Amino acid sequence: MGAPPDLDCLACGACCRQGSDGRILVPAEDLARWRAIGRDDLADSLVPGHFGELAFPYRADGSCVHLGTPDGAHACSIYADRGTTCREFEAGSRQCLEFRREAGVDPPRER
Ligand code: SF4
Numbered sequence: 001m002g003a004p005p006d007l008d009c010l011a012c013g014a015c016c017r018q019g020s021d022g023r024i025l026v027p028a029e030d031l032a033r034w035r036a037i038g039r040d041d042l043a044d045s046l047v048p049g050h051f052g053e054l055a056f057p058y059r060a061d062g063s064c065v066h067l068g069t070p071d072g073a074h075a076c077s078i079y080a081d082r083g084t085t086c087r088e089f090e091a092g093s094r095q096c097l098e099f100r101r102e103a104g105v106d107p108p109r110e111r
């Protein structure tokens, strides 16, 4: 096994485009954290997700509504406060590489 590939999430965002049908789940601990820091808007915007849990709202193309900033189409607009699922998703994991292939990110594209 070689070293993990050098992946640039800011040139990708593929995992943030998997949100259709409420697939990017948000655990209860995130709601408590957001309410404690005054981000009730994030907690109140969630939609029904898989397995009876809550999930990030998504656009018609399946992308998370928080994807994209003035600085980059693949950046997270709530990065500092993003969800636990987002924090724990591992760049270079099998699922990450699968998402990248499906999204046509590999081979690398321009930002
Ligand atoms: S799919 Fe992988 S490389 Fe792309 S943004 Fe998500 S974690 Fe980063």
Ligand code: SF4
Residues within 6 Å of the ligand: 015, 016, 024, 056, 064, 065, 066, 067, 068, 075, 076, 077, 078, 079, 082, 083, 086
């Ligand atoms: S909250 Fe940010 S990191 Fe999480 S799925 Fe949405 S855009 Fe991606």
